[in-house]
Amino acid sequence: MPTSFFLNNVKNLLRNLRQEPISALPRRLTAIARPKLFRLSEEAAYRTGFGPLVARAYRGKGIALMFHEIHPDVDAELRTGCSAAQLDRIIDAVRADGRDIVTIDEGLRRLEEPESAPFALLTFDDAYRDNRTNALPVLEGAQAPMTLFVPTGMITRSIYAWWLGLREIIKTGDVLDLPAMSRSFKCEDLASKMSTMRTVTGWIGTDQTRADALAPVFAAKGIDIASLVARYAMDEAELREFAAHPLVEIGAHTQSHRFLSGLDEAVVLEEFKANKAYLEELLGRPVRYLAYPYGTPGACGEREAYLAALAGYRASFTTRAGHLFAAHLEHPQLLPRIDVGYAPQSPAALASRLSGLHRAMSTRFGSPVATRA
Template structure:
């Protein structure tokens, strides 16, 4: 009870400070706190695993982005090497083999095959090679990296990197498009601001684009930020040659596909496949949507992924893999395991299928078939 009382007091203080923007922020924060509390309770009890038994599939696909030694200094965008090692240890304890997407499709079709997990990393970050790969080598665990063309060429509009740089370099920021002035007094306020702007953008490309004047006013160069953190062509080619590494597609521009017209959406997918295959001189068979929620991709995008020649397409919708996914392989779920400071209960929920049960209020265990 004291946990909720303390947060209610804090929310009341925020409301007094910001009577206009406060209610929306508090509503979102309360939802997050409620969901987090429910997930912790569910994951820490044996009842959670028992109730979620029907949601535990043959496989689970886990998603990561950046891997940081200094998670707080990077505003919790990514997770630590220790967290990655904890996830791999938990998979081993669960009896799940870490395999490639190619092997996963074979196992889904074979009732006698063992349970498995796929480790996926999005966007082509350099720390995936320097920090993640050595840990994966310890476990003999393959990884799949989904690479957008624009991150390699430095042409993507990586607005999330711009926001991080903005909030780390300023104590007060005005986001004109939001009509908000954000005070960034400490790490918690910077983290909160990053979440607020991210939630505001959602899957709206226009809102992300509306941040460009703010970045320009603060002399923030997105290409320079990408160059600091992402692999270039030479590095991608070298990385792809590692026996544990599979490279997959992730669009050309890393934009919201659902906001593009038919021709542009297909081109953004197909051109990325062509670019990576030319760069690596090998087939690129697997794909992940940059924004994989229901509002960001659906049947249209899945058809374009299939038409471009990909064999699989991974969303960010919660859930495990079941044999039924063989009928819609371009709309398969993934569980996020790469957010900062994931608790043991949260990891348990992702590996047991409990998170899917909670997200759907005990609805359909098989995600992505509609």
């Protein structure tokens, strides 16, 4: 049997697992079945060893990996981040896969050069204090550089970090009443707490008004967002010290970390410019790279890409699935980036992201080069 025949069959199987027989199922069941089928497909590809072959066209010269919080106890924070051990494992897996971990400058240089070696970028969002206490020792041990994307409001405590408020209520209570959603959630154990966190975050989607609708709930429960931000995020002195480390580069992440697509053009441009100016003034060095908050096609697109270039950024990162290719140099303001900083993470899920299979399946074997979607 020719290999190509076999590979095509595997491809079809994966494509079908992603799409089938879902259309016939009721909508609610579909929402549960789809991610499960996706995971099963990844698992099948991993176990058969055919993932990298099926996804060969999706493997780019580079990959940008995304992390957020690095928790000492992932369960205590409802698995919204990952552990230092997981970060360490991912660094090992990336290197075993033949990639060097480099700075964004070096990565972009390698994309320009056909003969250069494959690479990976490590990026962290939002300026959590645990990046300094838990991630940096791992990065030092591995001699791996990283970029931290910093929203001004996290450092100045002026950000509306609804996700921290939501997590705090769910962590500390057994019930969450959300009148805006017309729902009441029981969250008595870790599984139900995690599922509530996912459901509410999914409901908010890219709608800032829904995020704002949580404010009265925070007020009623005595949740003070500014104190939560102070508990979890670096302050100016900490950021300055962190930024001075030779393995650390600082990037931009807007002033207020809102869904940009819902804001007026002038407001978005100001979000980009003021954040850049704040960080450059605080750190005394140029800030050349940006990560869009949320980063999904619903949260940022062509307009934001145009404004990011106008604000003076050299390249900007989304959370679109996919690897980095030379073709991205022609439109460097919507670069794909892969979330690997969540727990628990199966070896199959990580392998799928590192091989490119994750984008292949997410796009139903669409274009390997992520731009708008």
